[in-house]
Amino acid sequence: MDALSRLNADAALLRARMDILSRQASSGRKTDRLGDLPHEAPQLVNLTNDMARREVYGRAIDQGTTSITVTQASLQRLKDIASAFRSEVAMRLDAKDPAALAVFQERARVAAVEVGNLLNTQVSGEYLFGGSDLTHPPVPNPQALMSSGMATSIATAIGGLNNSNASAVAAATLTAAQNTTAGNSPFSAFLEDPAGGANEARRSVPAADHQLVAYGVPANRNAVAQSMGETTGSWARDLLRGLFSVAALGPAQAQFGQGFGDLATRLREGFASAESALSEEMGALGNVARHLESTKTRHQDISDILQRQITAITDVDMATTLTQLQGTRTALEASYRVTSSLGELTLSKFLR
Known part of the structure; x- marks a missing residue:
């Protein structure tokens, strides 16, 4: 190969190098093609996948946290x-x-409807208290709760109150509130179905690898709370039982002062049980929310580390790149000048 050919070949290499450096200076990245990083490619893929997985967990945690916040607000009102x-x-x-x-009867009727509506709270079109049945209300007809089988059975039991049977009447209302059969329960058939929502796991959020964090609260049964005292075992049933009972207590029962007073005491205990269990549910959800927040923070911290490792593989040092670009440009210009000079060289000029 003669001198001119060698200069042209060197210039081509310099142009290719300059093109690469120009792209790197413009984008800040070594390359946009994974194949240009054969040695680092496996590590880069692993780092990128790990970071993407943590971003997915972060979004899931955000959605779960939103649901928890709205659930807690509903529980607070309940x-x-x-x-x-x-x-x-x-x-x-x-x-x-x-x-x-x-006045109390009317207040109880209004409150019962509000309880039904609260248990039908939705976030992004999904019922929070419906278990895995996200598209159907856990309380199918809140406006008609006072004519539900539970309310009717409780009213019938209270209608038989006298001065000596308050305990039996209270027990009958308890039995009515615990009855899960169709036509009696105010809750959805899915939630009461032993093969469906009655025994299913709570709604959970995937917070990390192999880690599901439960946060769901079914409308018809306690999530984590242990109801105590005068209770059906479910704060929702206890609350509705009490409201249906107050709504049924009228002048006919008031004539039995002793029985009326004894039943009022039992109702107060039922409301207290519901209140205590709701506090426990809210406290547990608060702990879940804090756990999810700390998990999200940990994902973000690790993602920051992963991003720095990815950057070290894919990004260029801009100062070094600009220096190399300027040096390559200078070398290429010098190559052009030498090539031009050789092109103008004649034998007579060479012999001078």
Whole structure:
């Protein structure tokens, strides 16, 4: 190969090098093709996949946290209702004040409908208290709760109250509230089905590899709370039982002062049980929310480390790249000048 050919070949290499450096200076990346990094490619793929997986977990945690926040707000309102009827209504039920009874009855009817609507709370079109049945309301007809089988059975039991059977009446209302059969339960057939929602695991969020964090609260049964005292075992059933009972207590029952007072005490205990269990549910959800937040923070911290490792593989040092680009440009210009000079060289000029 003669000198001119060698210069042209060197210039071609310099141009190719300059093109690469120009792209790197423009994008800040070594290359946009994984095949250009044969030795680092496996590590880069692993790092990228790990980071993407943590981003997915982060989004899932965000969605779960949103659901928890709304669930807690609903539980707080349900607790407020239980607290109000324990402290303001059940304590003031007085057989000698029929006018107040009428007010409490109406208040209980309104509260029962509100409880049904709260248990039908949705986030992004999904029912929070419906278990895995996200598209159907856990309480199919909140407006008709007072005519449900549970409410009717409880009203019938209370209709038989006298001065000596308050315990039996309370037990009958408890049995009615625990009845899960179709036509009696105010909850959806799915939630009451032993082969469906009655025994299914709670809704969970995938927070990390092999880690599902449960946060769901079914409408018809406790999530983690242990109901105590005068209870059906479910704060929702306890609350509805109490409201249906207050709504059924009228002048006919008020004439039995002893029985009325004994039943009012039992109702107060039921509301207290619901209130306590709701506090426990909210506390447990608060712990879950904090755990998810710390898990998300850990994912973000690790993702930051992964990003730095990815950057070390894919990105260029801009100062070095610009210096190399300028040096390559200078060398290429010099090559062009030498090639041009050789092209103008004649024998007579060479012999001078």
